[in-house]
Amino acid sequence: MPEFKYTNIERELSVYGYDSFIKSHCRMCHGGCGVIVYVKDGKVAKIAGDPECPINHGTLCSKGLASAQLAYHPDRLTYPVKRIGPKLSGKWERISWDEALDTIAERMLSYKQKFGAESIVLGYGTGRENEAVIYRFANLLGSPNVLTAGHFCYGPRIATSIITCGTNPIVDYENHPKCIMVWGNNLVISNPDCYKGEPFSAALDRGAKLIAVDPRLTRIAARADIWLPLRPGTDAALALGMLNVIVNEELYDKAFVAEQVYGWEPFRKRVNEYPLERVEQITWVPRKKIQAAARLFAATKPAAIQWGVAIEQQINCADNDRLLIHLMGITGNIDVPGGQVLCEPPRIRNVGYFGAHRMLPDIQREKRLGGERFRLAGNFAIINPKCVWDAILEEKPYPVKMLFFISSNPVMTRANAREVYRALEKVEFMAVSDFFLTPTAELADIVLPAATWLEMDYIGDFWKRHGYILPRRKAVQIGECRSDHAMLNDLAHRVGQGEHWWDHFEQALDWILEPLAITWQEFKNMDYIRGSLLKQKYATKGFSTPSRKFELYSSVLERMGYDPLPQFREPPESPYSTPELYQDYPYILITGRRLPGFFHSENRQVPWLRELHHDPIVEIHPETAKKQGIREGDWVVIESKRGKIRQRAKFFSGMDPRIVSAEHAWWFPEKKDPGHGWDESNINILTDNAYDTCDPAMGATNVRTLLCRIYAEERQS
């Protein structure tokens, strides 16, 4: 029997006749996994995981494996285009990079002069490792308005953890947590921010206990020692209930609480407002299970909470995040091996510094859209999307004239899609940088061809909080595609920011790395750099908060005029907050369960990935389906107060029959008209973005929990 070994690079090269291989860092989601890219005749021939990468240990997801099919897709945009007909005419003409960037620069300078830099909004979607250059560009332009997913994705984790304990606590998988509580997260399917699914899976293989908080029976929930199937949107109440058990049964870390926390007494009082009887009524989770989970989590050391975006896309966004940090903290799991570590990143010029936030003049910062309403968000340079749509449609508080979306498809991914669409139809000038002509790009004036991760040099995981940076090395050039970084570096020179940028973007990488006394070329020859791993830094240095303590009672929120203690708010639409509406829309709709192969609105055109999941699927409990006369596989109408869409029914008994679970971000690249079916199955036709339904501090839109009705399509009259 021959000796087989994993990822046998030398043999792959000789057997398949590849010309070379390049180790790199995938970015089919937020970045993270080390990869090996095999190249033949100047083209990517095969992609595999890099066993030496500490994030994925050689494993790789479907998206990473299909990257070449995305990169070489026949529909991919490989040169800049400008629209030559009216919006949605679908008429595009090839132009040169010079013409494209000169046109964009000219528009920017003219709007800046006439309406102020704040009339130009730059945007990106979820984190794609281009945020640092986009913020740098906007800040130097003088625009306080960068529209991202930050109001309801990851931004809240950063903001709430900074005000609570100084930085985002990361699960320390490398030191083997003995209990993991996975809260509203399916990290083995989805696109988690720091570590990926492999180290989590390995922790279970070593015997870790598992608690799952999820309204749906995911495989993680099915494997859990305790599964807490909560009513959607009641995470804050559940966390308060668990804290109630931990506080009243004195299961907390007494030394930590005595020495390190700020606001224990008022916190204890608040927690006591949530006895388990009340929490059971709110959450629908039997009190005995809540109690058992709280005891298991508090009694097992070290323990960690694996969280994600689901708890942030709710009205309780900031308090949900804070409550989970409080659970980590008072159980003594902050900054201990195998718990949640506050990592020290390598001493490079970090994302915030590179983003040039300090170079935005105060007078411009004060104009940040929604900054007075959503004050925690405003403090972290994050804006609520509706503020931008209002500024375009109503010109309030001032007109927004130009949008520049880089790796963003807001027509699919922002709440109240019809309003988004109207705003994008109305805005005077819009540029987009993307891989394809998406439903958003179809509304643009100029579309730039963005490079995939295979086509760029960059410092991977630059913005992450797990303490690693890893080189992303360019493997190939495709058409005229350019990285967003190189594109903005070029554009910056054309709008008069040249002195703050570089002749070539590689010099920016040198500048980022300079404090470590290495260049990009040197970093390129390394596997990764990791920051220092001091544990329990707070014991000597305190926490980086105003009180130098772990703040259960937030002095920052208090100063901003918010409740300094966490609370539960009933979802804006629910059987209890809107009982009359519930008569007409008798199901709780949850949205956005994660699917293998897709990353939000991406990859529907990549055959190997679309094949994993061909249609938008709505999961319905068999009892509910029977009641509604729906058969499995039917196209059904899902309707909210705001509109209706269609998805295909699939029976799923792993949730309460009162819940319906639909998918998000569906469009149909195979439909060749400029709409590409953007409003047929788009969940955001159903969602609301009214300000009073958003998280008061972060401006997070509540897209995860609403009320709906559902019926088979042929019944439509």
Next chain:
Amino acid sequence: MKPYGLVIDDKACWGCKACEVACKQENNAPDGLKLIKVLEDGPKRVTGRLQFQFKVQACKHCAKPACVKACSFAAISKRADGIVVLESAKCTGCRSCLEACPYAAIVFDETKEVALKCNLCHHRVDQGLLPACADNICLGHGIHFGDPAEIRQKIAEKRKLRGGRGEIIPKAISYSRTAHP
């Protein structure tokens, strides 16, 4: 000689389907046809508990393959190392093997009118390379290539240590029906 086999620890499967794409990247089966396929099993009630897991379907390279027997054109054969190989070039498209296979592991390419199945990447194995799906792709480390008896023993050992084996409190899906004031 010990036989080769592909053994998948279904209990370790998270349903991420990376194995499906790894197979596509290597074997490029036509659109819609999968030589390895992740299927959902459940949710279903088993002894009062709600279970939900994935089952990975691929050719089992049976000891006594029904497909070999069913094929009148000798397009399917079992090698000395245990790998059952279907040679599309010899396939006449009669579909007897599809009917014979008890695991529904053979698919049919309507365009070329030939049957297809997992040949355990024998073109790789013969060169000392692991099958694409078993080459450390799986984040649950649940896809194993080698001597099936040895692997099964290894999986049994792993399962003894493994956490996350289901609810310690029975009747997991007992929702509280009390009303929220």
